[in-house]
Amino acid sequence: MLYLKLSLEAWNTHAFNDVLLKEICSLDAATLPLQQGLSSSSYATADKLSAMILNIDNDDCEIIVKAGLFYTGVIAGCSCADDPTPVEENNEYCEVLFRINKRTAETNVSLIS
DSSP states (O other): OEEOHHHHHHTTSTTHHHHHHHHHHTSOGGGSOTTTTOSSOSEEEEEEEEEEEEEEEEOSSEEEEEEEEEEEEEOOOOOOTTOOOOOOEEEEEEEEEEEEETTTOEEEEEEOO
16 A cells, blocks of 8 residues: 655645655655556656656545656567567656545555646
């Protein structure tokens, strides 16, 4: 399960956006739907992950953040010596929705485009 505790602690402060972006970029790539968001690659690499906040909303129970994720991917070949597929990184982008529980900081993340 994913918890964005620092972001929840920063909620309703001027530091919220910065804290949230830092916390998102420090997440383990396996917790994000990067593979599902690929558009021009076959394998997501998250060593160059960055994020942009697109929208923030909230209700009584949740902080709802729409974010754009920038990362890279590669077209994976067979890794044979004579494989003609170049291993070049492609820039990738997807949009996700973070739903942060205001009581527990438990966070659900889903791909939206």
